Amino acid sequence: MIAVYIIIGIVVILLFFFFGTYNSLVRLRNRVKNAWAQIDVQLKRRHDLIPNLVETAKGYMRHERETLEAVTNARNLAQKAIGTGVGAQSQAEAGLSGALSRLLAVVENYPDLKASQNFLALQEELTSTENKISFSRQFYNDSVLNYNNKTHMFPSNIIAGMTGFKASEFFEVTVAEERIAPKVSFT
Amino acid sequence: MWEQIRSNQIRSVILVAAMAVLLLLIGYFLGVAFMDNGIGGLVIAFVIWAVMNLIAFFQGDSILLALSRARKIKRDDHPRLYNIVEEMKIASGLEKMPDIYIIDDPALNAFATGRGPKRAAVAVTSGLLQKLNRDELQGVIAHEVSHIKNRDVLLMALCGVLLGTIVILAWYATHLLFFGSMFGGRRSSSSGGGQAQLIILAVGIVLMILAPIIAQLIYFAISRKREYLADASSALYTRYPDGLASALEKIAGSTTQLKSANKASAPMYIINPFRKKGRAATDLTSTHPPISERVRILRSMAGGASFADYNNAFRGVHKGGKGIISASAIASAGAVGLRAAEQEDAMRETEPGKVERSRQVSDLMWQLNNYRTITCDCGTKLKVPPKLKKSSVKCPHCGRINNI
Numbered sequence: 001m002i003a004v005y006i007i008i009g010i011v012v013i014l015l016f017f018f019f020g021t022y023n024s025l026v027r028l029r030n031r032v033k034n035a036w037a038q039i040d041v042q043l044k045r046r047h048d049l050i051p052n053l054v055e056t057a058k059g060y061m062r063h064e065r066e067t068l069e070a071v072t073n074a075r076n077l078a079q080k081a082i083g084t085g086v087g088a089q090s091q092a093e094a095g096l097s098g099a100l101s102r103l104l105a106v107v108e109n110y111p112d113l114k115a116s117q118n119f120l121a122l123q124e125e126l127t128s129t130e131n132k133i134s135f136s137r138q139f140y141n142d143s144v145l146n147y148n149n150k151t152h153m154f155p156s157n158i159i160a161g162m163t164g165f166k167a168s169e170f171f172e173v174t175v176a177e178e179r180i181a182p183k184v185s186f187t
Numbered sequence: 188m189w190e191q192i193r194s195n196q197i198r199s200v201i202l203v204a205a206m207a208v209l210l211l212l213i214g215y216f217l218g219v220a221f222m223d224n225g226i227g228g229l230v231i232a233f234v235i236w237a238v239m240n241l242i243a244f245f246q247g248d249s250i251l252l253a254l255s256r257a258r259k260i261k262r263d264d265h266p267r268l269y270n271i272v273e274e275m276k277i278a279s280g281l282e283k284m285p286d287i288y289i290i291d292d293p294a295l296n297a298f299a300t301g302r303g304p305k306r307a308a309v310a311v312t313s314g315l316l317q318k319l320n321r322d323e324l325q326g327v328i329a330h331e332v333s334h335i336k337n338r339d340v341l342l343m344a345l346c347g348v349l350l351g352t353i354v355i356l357a358w359y360a361t362h363l364l365f366f367g368s369m370f371g372g373r374r375s376s377s378s379g380g381g382q383a384q385l386i387i388l389a390v391g392i393v394l395m396i397l398a399p400i401i402a403q404l405i406y407f408a409i410s411r412k413r414e415y416l417a418d419a420s421s422a423l424y425t426r427y428p429d430g431l432a433s434a435l436e437k438i439a440g441s442t443t444q445l446k447s448a449n450k451a452s453a454p455m456y457i458i459n460p461f462r463k464k465g466r467a468a469t470d471l472t473s474t475h476p477p478i479s480e481r482v483r484i485l486r487s488m489a490g491g492a493s494f495a496d497y498n499n500a501f502r503g504v505h506k507g508g509k510g511i512i513s514a515s516a517i518a519s520a521g522a523v524g525l526r527a528a529e530q531e532d533a534m535r536e537t538e539p540g541k542v543e544r545s546r547q548v549s550d551l552m553w554q555l556n557n558y559r560t561i562t563c564d565c566g567t568k569l570k571v572p573p574k575l576k577k578s579s580v581k582c583p584h585c586g587r588i589n590n591i
Contacts, residue, residue, distance in 0.1 A: 031280070038277060121266070127321075128270035135278035138426070143280070 021159045028147040032168050035140035039171065040082070042132040043093060049129060050075045050100075053122055057103070060113035067103050074099035086169045093133075137171045144168045199342055202409050206349045209398050210236055213356050216391035221363065236352045243348045244341075248300040248308060255298075255445075257288035257310045258555045265289070265551055268316060271325050272309055275332040278424040285309050285335060289316070291552050294445040295438040298456045299331040299340055307335040312445065313552055317545045319434050326421055326431030333420030339413045346406050353402045357395045410474040418481055419497035419512060426492045426525055432485035439478040480504060492525050561589050 054068050061068065074096040081092035113119055148167045151160040159165075211229055218228020242250075262269045269287060276284050281304050288310035290296075295315045301307030309331045311324075319327065334340055422428035438458055445456075458475055487500040498512045550568070553560065557573040565585040579590045 035280070042277075124267055124270065128267075128274060131270075131274045132277050135274050135424075139278060139280045 017155075018159060021156045022163060025147075025150055025156065025160055025163070025165050028143070028150055029165060029168075031143045032140070032147050035136065035143045036086075038136040039133065039140055042129060042136050043078070043082075043089075046096070046126075046129045046133065047075055047079050049122065049125055050096075053103075053126065056116070056118055056122060057107070057113060060110045060116075061106070064103075064106055067099075067106055071096075071099045071103050086171060090171055141170050144170050198412075199409055202405050203342070203346060203349065206346065206353070206402050206405050207236075209402055210349060210353050210356070212394060213353060213360065213398055216387070216394055217356065217360050219387055220360070220391055232352070232356060235356070236349065239348045239352055240345060243344045244302060247344045248302065248306070251298075251300050252288055252308060252310065255290050255310065257290045260287050260289055260551070260555070264554070265316070265547070267321065268311065268324070271321070271328050272332070274325065275329045275424055278329070279332050279336045279420070281307075281332065281336055283307070285332070287311075289313055289551070289555070290445075291555075292445055295319075295441045296445050296456050296458060297327050297331055299334040300344075301335060301340050303338060303341055304335055307340065309335075313548050314441070315438075316548045317541075318437055318441070322425075322427060322430035323434035323437065325425050326427070326434050329421035329424040330417045330431060333417045333424065334413070337413070337416060337420065339417065343410060343413065346409055350399075350402050350406045354399045357399045360395045361392075407474055411476050414475050414481070415484075415501070416512070418485060419494055422485060422488060422492045422497055423494065428485040428488045428492060428497075428525070432482045435478050435482050435485070439482075488525075559591070561591065563587055563589055 050071060054072055057064075057068060074092075078089075078092040078096040081089045083089075107113060150156050151165050151167050210232055214229040214232025215225040216228070217232065218225040220228075222228060260268070265287075268289075272287055273284060275281075283305050285299070285301065286308040288308055290310055290312045292312045293314040294312055295318055297309070297311040297315055299307065299309050309328060311327070315324070315327065418431065421431045425431070435458070456475075458478055483504050484497065484500045487503055488496045490496050490499070494512045501512075550560065553570045559571040559573070561569045561571060561580070563569055563582040563585065564587055565582060567582055567584040569580055569582060569589060571580060571591055575591070577591075579588050581588055
């Protein structure tokens with residue numbers, strides 16, 4: 001009789017453990033998904049800001065047609081890359097960052113542009129959007145780390161394996177790209 | 188990060204429970220002393236506490252914001268502040284954007300309030316907006332947002348209520364006991380066990396005197412721990428501990444005191460609004476750790492921005508000890524690098540300078556007070572009070588007449 005109770009007890013504990021771990025896996029995976037959506041929101045915001053920026057800059061920068069076109073093209077490429085997976089997208093975004101920082105490097109030669117009110121407002125928006133991109137990437141990677149730890153570590157990895165939870169990809173930015181990643185400082 | 192919140196919650200719950208036991212003991216002794224019924228007193232104390240808790244939970248944030256005369260702002264009122272709060276909302280993974288308030292006060296301070304991550308607000312003084320650059324403001328906002336994220340706001344509100352109830356009950360009890368003995372003794376003289384009663388009474392009196400002090404010390408201990416954790420989180424979110432450090436230095440250097448602060452709201456501010464000059468470094472009677480120490484810890488985080496780095500820096504400043512952050516929290520997170528200052532990319536030149544910043548903020552304060560702004564042809568901005576009856580004003584600069 002006692003043995004039966006013990007067995008029932010063990011089964012109940014195992015069930016609790018199973019559902020608890022399963023739920024926390026779901027929670028962590030959702031957090032990863034949300035974090036990824038956040039990055040997308042911010043990237044889209046950057047895409048939306050760029051036509052405005054190019055338009056404003058055009059009036060002042062008569063001799064930088066190529067630089068401006070490069071930014072527009074990089075933006076279009078990045079926009080096409082949405083939804084093609086973490087790797088492809090981060091590459092396209094890095095391209096955009098590079099084009100942007102080249103544009104921002106030449107702004108230095110146009111003091112009128114730098115002083116314009118419209119441009120100052122745009123600059124705050126761009127600075128902040130860049131920050132938001134890197135903060136959302138930061139949060140995404142933290143979330144992925146938490147989730148992946150859970151799927152790899154014993155004993156939760158058993159349940160993750162049984163119920164099909166797979167590790168997520170980090171948003172990798174190589175060191176070189178991170179360097180170009182625009183610190184938007186229009187100087 | 189989440190591990191830290193959990194392990195801290197457990198420790199805080201123990202401390203809060205200690206305070207609650209204190210409160211119930213007071214209630215019990217009050218009952219014994221005045222009603223011949225310990226349980227009755229206990230129930231009354233509990234009911235008072237519960238009612239005050241409910242008020243704090245549902246109305247605490249509105250009361251606090253109203254008391255500090257904070258004004259809610261929208262995105263367009265101050266885009267930079269709004270953006271910084273949003274950045275920190277993203278970095279901390281908060282579900283909902285907190286409301287943003289500005290307090291019209293030259294003192295440098297900020298606080299967070301609200302019931303939890305879903306209903307929260309951040310308030311900063313106009314002085315802070317004027318004096319801090321982007322990195323510094325970001326550090327301060329990160330500190331406040333982490334108070335929200337770590338649920339310190341609610342915890343400190345509940346602790347404050349508990350402390351308040353204990354102080355009030357103890358105050359009334361000592362006064363009643365004093366006057367009671369003056370006007371012909373206690374009513375309970377009918378009951379038999381004189382000796383036992385005397386002992387209970389003696390213990391009760393000692394408790395009445397000690398309870399508020401003990402409760403206050405517990406409260407301060409909880410609050411200081413939370414400040415360290417919020418600093419550590421700020422470094423983690425911004426990846427830039429120097430921002431908060433330099434903000435704290437500026438705040439410490441300013442001598443203006445906040446007009447609208449009160450004791451109950453003190454732990455919510457970024458620094459203690461009642462600080463006096465020259466306090467000892469290991470002061471038990473303060474809601475906040477000394478600023479100089481907080482700055483030193485943040486400044487010595489050379490290796491990275493993770494909790495582990497903060498903990499090491501904390502131990503470095505305190506010469507050993509076990510640190511401030513629990514081991515499980517440190518273990519659960521990986522290494523975290525630092526980022527460069529915005530200034531290194533010549534941000535400072537493009538960012539609005541001190542004068543520009545002050546002008547923006549003072550314009551905003553006029554606007555929030557319903558003043559209308561008219562730009563005169565000579566470039567002077569005229570602020571027109573809302574109650575003005577005249578239909579035109581004369582520019583004090585050039586003498587032109589401007590229609591309203």
